[in-house]
Amino acid sequence: MPEQNKPFVVTDRRKFTLDGTPREDADPSPEKEKRVDAPPASEPVPTSVSAPQPELVPEPTPDTAPELEEPQPPPSPTAEQNEQARIAYEMTADRLETAIRAANPGMDHPPAMNFDQLVQSLYMTAIMQMGGATPEGQQPQVDILGARQSVDMLAVLAEKTKGNLTSEETRLIEGALFEVRMAFLEITQALARSAAAKATGGKPGPLGPSIVR
Secondary structure (H helix, E strand, C coil): CCCCHCCCCCCCCEECCCCEEEECCCCCCCCCCCCCCCCCCCCCCCCCCCCCCCCCCCCCCCCCCCCCCCCCCCCCCCHHHHHHHHHHHHHHHHHHHHHHHHHCCCCCCCCCCCCHHHHHHHHHHHHHHHCCCCCCCCCEEEEEHHHHHHHHHHHHHHHHCCCCCHHHHHHHHHHHHHHHHHHHHHHHHHHHHHHHHHHCCCCCCCCCCCCCC
């Protein structure tokens, strides 16, 4: 039979009839479904490499902050150290004095330092700071703050040595302290009068004190 005259053959591949019963002439072998397996998931490739983060240390709060210890004073020298320092000082001072006296023949020997010398030194310092050593005819130059410190040092010395002085030493320091205190009052009053005279347009006395500090 020629190819163009071949009858068409229709194959019914339905497995069930219209009422839902299995067809007798249906192909019992089910169609194999083509399964397309998904390609195995590849591990994610990191796009960037981050540097390790440093460990953060929390800042101390007032409750957790360590208390700062107060600085302790240096330890006191031992009795042996004090004695060695005293001997070395006296030997050095003696050699220095000998050298100075050799270079200046006929030089008077300085008086030994004692309590009387200490009181007189503070007394004279205060008087000079208040212009007491100013030559006659010149205007006194007053270091009023320095004078006050010298007066106060003399007062501290009197307080700290109370009960440990002879009667002569007590009279000496009490008299010196009285005189410098009275001199301080006098010089401050003179300075006040000079300032008042300038404020009112007047002129202070020619020998009125002048403050240098």
